[in-house]
Amino acid sequence: MNVLILGAGGREHALARKIAESPSCGHLYIAQGNAGTAKEGTNLQVNPEDFDAVAEAVRKHAVDLILVGPEAPLVKGIRDYFEALPEFDALRIIGPGKAGAQLEGSKDFAKAFMARHDIPTARYGTFTAAELKEAETFLETFEPPYVLKADGLAGGKGVLILDNLDEARRQLGLMLRDAKFGVASLKVVIEAFLDGIELSVFALTDGTDYVLLPEAKDYKRIGEGDTGLNTGGMGAVSPVPFSDAAFSEKVKQRIVEPTVRGLAAEGIPYFGFIFFGLIKVNGDPFVIEYNVRMGDPETEAVVPRISSDLLELLKAAADGKLSGKKIEFDPRHAATVMAVSGGYPESYGKGKKISGLNIPSDISVYHAGTAEKDGDTITAGGRVLAVTALGENLKQAVDDAYARMSTIEFEGLYVRRDIGGEFIG
Ligand code: AMP
Ligand code: GLY
Numbered sequence: 001m002n003v004l005i006l007g008a009g010g011r012e013h014a015l016a017r018k019i020a021e022s023p024s025c026g027h028l029y030i031a032q033g034n035a036g037t038a039k040e041g042t043n044l045q046v047n048p049e050d051f052d053a054v055a056e057a058v059r060k061h062a063v064d065l066i067l068v069g070p071e072a073p074l075v076k077g078i079r080d081y082f083e084a085l086p087e088f089d090a091l092r093i094i095g096p097g098k099a100g101a102q103l104e105g106s107k108d109f110a111k112a113f114m115a116r117h118d119i120p121t122a123r124y125g126t127f128t129a130a131e132l133k134e135a136e137t138f139l140e141t142f143e144p145p146y147v148l149k150a151d152g153l154a155g156g157k158g159v160l161i162l163d164n165l166d167e168a169r170r171q172l173g174l175m176l177r178d179a180k181f182g183v184a185s186l187k188v189v190i191e192a193f194l195d196g197i198e199l200s201v202f203a204l205t206d207g208t209d210y211v212l213l214p215e216a217k218d219y220k221r222i223g224e225g226d227t228g229l230n231t232g233g234m235g236a237v238s239p240v241p242f243s244d245a246a247f248s249e250k251v252k253q254r255i256v257e258p259t260v261r262g263l264a265a266e267g268i269p270y271f272g273f274i275f276f277g278l279i280k281v282n283g284d285p286f287v288i289e290y291n292v293r294m295g296d297p298e299t300e301a302v303v304p305r306i307s308s309d310l311l312e313l314l315k316a317a318a319d320g321k322l323s324g325k326k327i328e329f330d331p332r333h334a335a336t337v338m339a340v341s342g343g344y345p346e347s348y349g350k351g352k353k354i355s356g357l358n359i360p361s362d363i364s365v366y367h368a369g370t371a372e373k374d375g376d377t378i379t380a381g382g383r384v385l386a387v388t389a390l391g392e393n394l395k396q397a398v399d400d401a402y403a404r405m406s407t408i409e410f411e412g413l414y415v416r417r418d419i420g421g422e423f424i425g
Pocket of ligand 1 (some may be wrong): 122147156157158190191193194195198220277288289330
């Protein structure tokens with residue numbers, strides 16, 4: 001099977017390495033990939049959101065399966081595009097069509113879907129610019145902090161959490177009236193703040209059956225102790241110590257199964273990953289958000305813990321044949337720590353030479369924002385590298401990941417030092 005992975009980050013590198021190990025993997029392509037994915041397969045200079053160009057690559061390289069890494073091509077309808085063309089009848093795509101992708105592409109759709117299927121989530125209301133007065137009145141029914149969410153995709157920046165009512169009103173006006181997030185904030189979801197601990201749960205589904213991947217916890221803030229600006233993610237651990245058997249069962253019964261059944265009941269075919277962004281409040285799970293893809297950096301912690309052949313599972317999901325399929329896990333703990341460019345998530349430099357990549361070791365170094373130039377590997381993004389170690393316990397995994405990270409250097413390198421720290425003591 002020839003495989004094309006769309007995307008260019010650490011998630012795609014971790015998926016590429018795992019898929020390349022599968023005996024069923026023929027040629028592996030990554031578009032556009034990075035300096036790391038170039039070692040697992042062939043990078044293609046194709047923009048994942050230019051569907052004509054993706055189709056050309058599929059024809060040229062006889063691709064049998066596309067795995068869509070990021071959300072944007074899914075929300076834009078890459079599956080619908082290929083399904084409309086008979087020449088691609090046999091092509092398998094991992095990722096939902098436009099209808100299913102609304103779970104991530106529209107917060108209002110996701111909230112209404114949860115309401116229809118009794119899936120636990122924060123109380124909410126959705127408002128347009130014409131309803132600004134009603135929106136303000138609704139906002140006043142909550143206690144601080146106030147949660148405002150742009151309905152559409154806003155590059156991870158569309159959620160505001162504000163302590164003060166006046167500031168929340170002002171931001172609501174900026175979103176609805178002044179298009180603070182462009183078309184993404186033509187509608188705004190106002191919801192109750194949930195106070196708890198977050199984790200990420202992943203299902204691979206064919207729309208009827210599903211397998212659960214290992215769960216993970218992501219560290220989103222730039223600074224130690226969860227301080228400073230939000231980032232794409234500074235590290236991850238898997239498994240998550242507070243996700244015990246009883247809690248996992250609640251997640252399955254109350255959230256995963258009603259979501260998969262709900263999609264089927266609404267006639268929305270779904271072949272791909274569902275990422276449940278959850279929060280545990282007094283022992284119970286609530287959905288903060290859905291994503292229609294794998295997480296980054298969660299993938300870099302989760303995928304090394306899958307001992308089954310992932311490509312075989314992807315094929316089964318795309319073919320609607322997940323029924324009876326099992327997924328095997330490596331019982332060890334994974335810790336992923338991220339090296340980012342100094343200044344990230346605000347402005348940062350690029351093109352810095354990276355050293356220490358080629359030390360032989362069992363510890364995985366996944367590339368996120370890197371490129372090759374004149375035989376050197378250089379930085380090419382905010383998040384640059386993800387280092388994942390597996391250990392018999394979390395402390396071992398964390399220590400090994402940081403030890404490997406300490407051998408890597410580039411100008412301005414910054415690493416958050418407390419990944420997994422709250423579970424180690
Ligand atoms: P999102 O962009 O939807 O992932 O939201 C960004 C972050 O905001 C989440 O990861 C949570 O940490 C936080 N958040 C979003 N909604 C809520 C909520 N209702 N209660 C508490 N925290 C929230
Ligand atoms: N790590 C969070 C995300 O991928 O959305």
